Amino acid sequence: MEKKREFVSNIVDEARCIKRNDLVEALSDALPKGTIRFGSHIVSIEQDKTTLFPVVHLANGNSIKAKVLIGCDGANSIVSDYLQLNPKKAFACRAVRGFTKYPNGHGFPQEVLRIKQGNVLIGRLPLTDNQVFWFLVHMQDNNHNGKDQESIANLCRKWADDLSEDWKEMVKICNVESLTLTHLRYRAPSEIMLGKFRRGTVTVAGDAMHVMGPFLAQGGSAALEDAVVLARCLARKVGPDHGDLLKDCSMKNIEEAIDEYVDERRMRLLGLSVQTYLTGRSLQTSSKVLRLMFIALLLLLFGRDQIRHTRYDCGRL
Ligand SMILES: Cc1cc2nc3c(=O)[nH]c(=O)nc-3n(C[C@H](O)[C@H](O)[C@H](O)COP(=O)(O)OP(=O)(O)OC[C@H]3O[C@@H](n4cnc5c(N)ncnc54)[C@H](O)[C@@H]3O)c2cc1C
Structure with missing residues (x-):
């Protein structure tokens, strides 16, 4: 039986995506050379x-x-x-963040979109017309340490298996090197x-x-x-x-x-x-x-x- 979407939300106002590395590089460029031991x-x-x-x-x-x-x-x-x-403190769940490139454009609106289906919460936000940032949280599957990038990618594909085609595709063709697995804390x-x-x-x-x-x-x-x-x-x-x-x-x-x-x-x-x-x-x-x-x-x-x-x-x- 198909799992029901329980929760959908989107944020349109002020929905902007930036890569943290770009911020870090901008900061490093702005600092006077030789005075700060950056990194x-x-x-x-x-x-x-x-x-x-x-x-x-x-x-x-x-x-x-x-x-x-x-x-x-x-x-x-x-x-x-x-x-x-x-x-x-720890939440009893893990999350993966990643980027997916769409060489021919993704066509998604400029918004943060989040849905929950079964035990999976997934969200996405376009970075450019061709690149999307996304995250995927599994509420129950807490046993993986993500020993390498390929195993994190496989885990994401498994978590996304019941989602609709556009979400599955986003996870399937992601940039495997961009994936990070996090044990959620607060x-x-x-x-x-x-x-x-x-x-x-x-x-x-x-x-x-x-x-x-x-x-x-x-x-x-x-x-x-x-x-x-x-x-x-x-x-x-x-x-x-x-x-x-x-x-x-x-x-x-x-x-x-x-x-x-x-x-x-x-x-x-x-x-x-x-x-x-x-x-x-x-x-x-x-x-x-x-x-x-x-x-x-x-x-x-x-x-x-x-x-x-x-x-x-x-x-x-
Ligand atoms: C799955 C997921 C999805 C998220 N989605 C969103 C979202 O859509 N929108 C949003 O606003 N936020 C989101 N967040 C939260 C966001 O990623 C963090 O709040 C943000 O990265 C915090 O920035 P920070 O610079 O404080 O910490 P970090 O991004 O963790 O950066 C810390 C830096 O400190 C460095 N560092 C660590 N230890 C040391 C040390 N001992 N000495 C020197 N340097 C050190 C690290 O190398 C790193 O560069 C998400 C988080 C997760 C886990």
């Missing part, structure tokens, strides 16, 4: 006993004395460990609400601060909002009006800037993480009663317009 791997952080500023130790044996450390090091963040945040909403996201002049942004499941497809967007708000807060306290940028600024000013950033982000991130968590749980549970309960909670907390979060404006730089 260095952090292994540990400590506080300088005299200056109280952070010292970052790198895998190549070098150390960097920093005035500010902003940990954008993802879900396995070393910087969030330094802030003594709790370990992230920072508990209670920690987003109460967590201490600053220690001295160290803070976190992006997944390091608020990793969440891909059920609203907002984690990356929220990371970009973090960047805008943090830059604005730092500029207000330690920008060009305060001497030679970071060179002359005091620890107190940096700490105040970070506190303003954390305060401004907290409620926005709490809303996103609660909505993501409840959406994820409602999709995952096999109990109809529980699902209704999660949906009722979502309606109660976020109203009938469940994509209102996509119209949030974090302000200008």
Whole structure:
């Protein structure tokens, strides 16, 4: 018997797709050559006993004395460990992300489209007229480690087997090298609400601060909002009006800037993480009663317009 589509949603407004590598390259090009050790791997952080500023130790044996450390090091963040945040919690499911190229064009509209069918949640968003980003989550199949790219591709083909032809084709002809298998994790909403996201002049942004499941497809967007708000807060306290940028600024000013950033982000991130968590749980549970309960909670907390979060404006730089 064909499995019924239980859930379909699309987001048209502000549906833009970017490759993270392009962002990283743009950032690397924008930095003054020779001044920044780009691409260095952090292994540990400590506080300088005299200056109280952070010292970052790198895998190549070098150390960097920093005035500010902003940990954008993802879900396995070393910087969030330094802030003594709790370990992230795990959803009991895995997800794969990938890209598919259509040499003759895909013809899909510019929107984030997500459907759930049986235990599979799949979403896609065009990157260009010829390339599509997609993700695929299996709510129950939790036993694969994806030992190589070909085994991840086979797993995706198996998960997509009951989907309609356009989804199956997208998975079948994907760029196997682009696939990444992730064990989905999240920072508990209670920690987003109460967590201490600053220690001295160290803070976190992006997944390091608020990793969440891909059920609203907002984690990356929220990371970009973090960047805008943090830059604005730092500029207000330690920008060009305060001497030679970071060179002359005091620890107190940096700490105040970070506190303003954390305060401004907290409620926005709490809303996103609660909505993501409840959406994820409602999709995952096999109990109809529980699902209704999660949906009722979502309606109660976020109203009938469940994509209102996509119209949030974090302000200008
Ligand atoms: C299946 C799936 C689908 C998703 N779909 C969407 C979507 O449609 N829209 C959306 O907005 N978001 C989506 N997301 C979420 C999005 O991918 C993340 O929120 C986003 O990548 C977070 O960016 P980040 O820079 O904080 O972390 P990451 O992208 O994880 O980047 C962290 C970086 O830090 C580096 N790093 C890690 N450790 C160290 C270290 N010790 N030292 C130095 N560098 C280090 C890594 O190499 C990496 O470059 C999805 C996530 C998943 C899992």
